[in-house]
Amino acid sequence: MSRVIVIGAGASGMMAAGYTAMYGADVTVFEKMHRAGRKLMITGKGRCNLANACDISEFMNNVPVNNKFLYSALNNFPPYDIIDFFEAQGLKTKIERGNRVFPVSDKAVDVVDTMRAFAEDNGARIVYKEVEDIIAENGAVSAVKAGDRLYHCDSVIIATGGKSYAQTGSTGDGYKFARKFGHTIV
Numbered sequence: 001m002s003r004v005i006v007i008g009a010g011a012s013g014m015m016a017a018g019y020t021a022m023y024g025a026d027v028t029v030f031e032k033m034h035r036a037g038r039k040l041m042i043t044g045k046g047r048c049n050l051a052n053a054c055d056i057s058e059f060m061n062n063v064p065v066n067n068k069f070l071y072s073a074l075n076n077f078p079p080y081d082i083i084d085f086f087e088a089q090g091l092k093t094k095i096e097r098g099n100r101v102f103p104v105s106d107k108a109v110d111v112v113d114t115m116r117a118f119a120e121d122n123g124a125r126i127v128y129k130e131v132e133d134i135i136a137e138n139g140a141v142s143a144v145k146a147g148d149r150l151y152h153c154d155s156v157i158i159a160t161g162g163k164s165y166a167q168t169g170s171t172g173d174g175y176k177f178a179r180k181f182g183h184t185i186v
């Protein structure tokens with residue numbers, strides 16, 4: 001079984017973990033905060049505007065700069081699929097002014113709990129430790145270093161977020177990891 005390590009239990013990490021585990025991988029998520037989804041908790045003023053009820057073209061028309069960057073992600077997971085995803089996981093949603101979609105409960109924490117349950121119910125484990133480094137041997141990722149030990153794996157998904165609101169855990173570590181492996185940061 002392929003061993004996958006996901007770095008970061010934010011929105012992207014929990015979704016990546018859930019789907020990767022669903023397709024049969026042995027998945028471990030590392031999260032450096034004491035809880036998953038700390039940034040998600042403050043989104044939408046604590047209510048989490050989790051999607052917009054519109055099609056892709058309308059969505060793109062409302063993104064003023066560099067919207068081509070989003071095209072592939074949106075095509076793979078369009079707004080209505082996001083709403084269907086949460087409803088299928090048992091999270092009731094509602095549409096408000098401007099087609100903004102929120103949980104009926106008005107609580108971002110319910111969105112976090114739904115995503116964490118999706119990851120864990122599919123078999124992913126969340127380990128609350130900070131990843132300090134990614135190790136490669138012979139041109140391939142072989143482990144991550146967290147605390148005083150190495151965790152071996154066949155692949156790593158970097159889902160560490162950007163650099164905004166660093167107190168939620170996203171302190172830019174992903175840039176450091178990506179740079180180490182030759183990626184250009186734009």
Ligand SMILES: Cc1cc2nc3c(=O)[nH]c(=O)nc-3n(C[C@H](O)[C@H](O)[C@H](O)COP(=O)(O)OP(=O)(O)OC[C@H]3O[C@@H](n4cnc5c(N)ncnc54)[C@H](O)[C@@H]3O)c2cc1C
Pocket residue numbers: 007008009010011012013030031032033036037038039040042043044045048049050051129130131132159160161162164165168169170171172173174
């Ligand atoms: C105030 C505010 C309001 C927002 N409102 C909305 C909204 O209503 N709707 C919306 O769609 N978006 C909203 N956003 C944007 C949304 O929060 C982000 O797009 C989303 O959180 C990005 O998810 P992510 O998984 O990429 O990163 P994050 O959610 O930042 O998750 C990254 C995770 O990685 C962890 N991590 C980082 N480095 C390491 C490491 N070395 N080892 C282990 N773990 C690590 C972090 O602790 C963190 O938990 C808002 C953002 C802010 C700041």
